[in-house]
Amino acid sequence: MPEYSDLSVLIVDPNPGMRASLHNMLNLSSISKIEYAVSSGTAIRQLGKKSFDIVLCEYDLGSGSNDNGQDGQQLLEDLRLHKLIGQWTIFIMLTSEGVYSKVISAAELTPTDYILKPFTVDVLIQRITRAVDRRAVFMPVFHLVGLGNLRKAIANCGELELQHPRYAIDFARLRAEMHVTLEELAEAALIYQTILMQKPLGWAHLGLARCQYGLGRYEEALQSLDALIEHNPKFMAAYDLLAKTHVALGQAVQAKKILEDAVAISPHMVARLRHLGEVAFETGDVGVAEKAFKQVVAKAKYSEFRDPEDHVNLVKTLVKKGDANQAGGVIRDLERSLRGNANTDACRAIASALLQEMTGNLPAAAAELATAVTAVGTSRGLSTGLKVGLVHSCLKNKLDSQASELMINLMNDTDSGITTDDAVDVFEKAGRHDLAQGVGDTVARQVQELLSDAADRRSQGDLRAAVDVLNIALRKTPxxxxxxxxxxxxxxxxxxxxxxxxxxxxxxxxxxxxxxxxxxxxxxxxxxxxxxxxxxxxxxxxxxx
Incomplete structure (x- = not known):
């Protein structure tokens, strides 16, 4: 039996009997560095403090009650999204769950492996051995990725592929993913096409479609995704990208239908439900939007990373429906359950302004919007869409200075993606040519200052700094x-x-x-x-x- 005494393991399971059983099984393989988490929240806190080689996670973290907390799939979603586990972390899902849709939800998030209960110690050790052996082969690449040296990691993949030919396709996949990270989509697409010539793998089809989407070749992406779903109707990530592609083509109704089909197959992915709610709201299907956003709020209830924007989306939908009572209840839940979140004040004020406007209390709506603009300044990670929506609300309620201030801050935020043209377009469509011109003049002055700063740095020989300054200016006016x-x-x-x-x-x-x-x-x-x-x-x- 292999010697694994150096491995550290986090067992995530609410059942003390199962934790003890897993502990004994691991001890039989000389693994003694074992810690426990009884819920998704404790797991997230522990993984935030230290890393583990292996995470053994029970799927049903709610002890059989769907209302009692996150399941293992939602935990994995949070861990991946917030980068609390690295590529080198072995994540094994343990489940006795017989509901097929839940198994599909877990599988689409690609844990290292999942094991159906009941299982023997031999099965567990066999799966761990397989995962550890594979990780050892890829660890040099993972190390370089962790250091941010993607170019060297790509080269290293080529070298290791020659040494370990049985993992050739896996190394090719890694190289393609790193090219995507470097925004070298044409190179990544070529790798995926080469893989597909050898073997019709679903993830390679999806990778190629993602490259086609990123390159703006939407029709090609549609063809790739339609073919993928036809051959593998349970490949859930393909539905997500297909819906996104239809949205890019201005085909929101088609996107909604695709997302509804996907949710019917795999109903537990919060990100998909959120996207369905957004698309349904855009198409005017308030019923579907309401149902989707309610599920998002309910499923995220026990997440350590709850997003108060989900409450805003639900309030916005209920306001459009004309349901003031339910909207008020959602706001009260937001205030009560998300107290202490850095974004709660801004989201509460935005939601309250929507409700006040619906009930005709315009002075109260304006006051809430002013509060929201102030709160946005101290928030962290609020979406660009929410902030642009706040600009629209300010314009509608004649809060001109707040609208301009917020839009200028958005343009100065390098992560927002908002350019001068975007800002001008918002104001022009609102019939406010004066504000559009004012924002344009402000940005023109800022760009001129940046040009002068870059010229000074270049004359002083600080060439890298000059390029960085000019890139900041380009993000404002590309x-x-x-x-x-x-x-x-x-x-x-x-x-x-x-x-x-x-x-x-x-x-x-x-x-x-x-x-x-x-x-x-x-x-x-x-x-x-x-x-x-x-x-x-x-x-x-x-x-x-």
Missing amino acids: GNVPLLAAAASAILKQLDDLGWEAPLGERCGQLIERVRSLAPTHPALATLHAQYTATQRKYGISTTA
């Missing part, structure tokens, strides 16, 4: 041609003086092409292209120019 040219020039200077960096070189080429597409007669274009080609040749980078 279609600003002089700014695009200035950023390309700064990157070329850095590459020429400090050495070639492949991602930066690719970025420079993209900027030059962007200038070409927006202003084909721009006077700096020929010079930038010549400098780019010369820099490539200087470092032996192949070029057809």
Whole structure:
């Protein structure tokens, strides 16, 4: 029997008898570094403090009661989403659950393995042995990924693949996923296509479709996903991406139908239910939206990562339905059950403003919106969509200064994805050309200040800082041609003086092409292209120019 005395294990199970049984089984394999968690909450707190080699998790964490807490699938969803377990963590689901939909929900989140109860010690040790052996092969890559050195990790995958040919497809999958992380979607797509030529694997079809979606090739993505679902109607992640693709094509009704079908097959994924609620609300199907958001709030009730925005979504739906009593109850539940969350004050104020507006109390609605704008400033992680919705509400209630302030803050937030064009569009559609012009003028001043700052840093020889400043400016105005040219020039200077960096070189080429597409007669274009080609040749980078 293998020696596993160095392995640490977290057993997540509310049943003391099962915890004791698992402990004894593990001891038989020399595993003694064992800790316990009796619920999803205690598991999350323990994993937040330290890492474990193996997590053995009971599926039914509610001791048989669906209303008594998270199940193992929801726990795994939280752990993956909030990065509390790494790729190297072995997560094994233990279940005696006979309901097929629940098994599907767990499987789609790809635990390392799952074992049906009852099982023997030999079965448990066999599964652990298999998982540990596989992890040892991939650990050098996982280590490099943990350090953030994805390029070296990709190269390392190629080397290890030669040493361990039986894992060739797994290494190829890892390489593709890292290319996706690096936003090199064409490279990732080629790897997935190569895999599919060898074997028609569902995850490879899905990976290819994700690349097609990311590249804006929506029709190709639809074809890939339709074919995948036809051959594997239980491949749940394909439904999610298919719905997302239909939304990107402006086909919300089709997206809603796909999500309803997916929820009927696998009803326990909170993210899918949330997406269904959002799409149903957009299409005006208040009944489906209400049901979906109620399930989201109920299923997330025992999560350590409850999101008060879910309550806002439910209130918004109930307000649209005209149900003031239920909306008020949801707000009271939000105040009571999410006290202490950094985002609760903002979400409560937004929800209350919606209810006050519905009941005709406009002064109270305006007061709540002003409170919400202030609370957003101290919040953490609120979605861009919620904040843009707050801007719309402020405009509707004539809170012009608050709307402008919030929109400018959104544009200054590099993670929001809101550009000047987006902001101007919001104000113009609201019939507020004056506010649109004011925001545009403010951003123009900020961009000019950033250009001056970048020029100063470049003159002082701090080339990397100059490029960083220009990238911040570009996130505000990605279609600003002089700014695009200035950023390309700064990157070329850095590459020429400090050495070639492949991602930066690719970025420079993209900027030059962007200038070409927006202003084909721009006077700096020929010079930038010549400098780019010369820099490539200087470092032996192949070029057809």
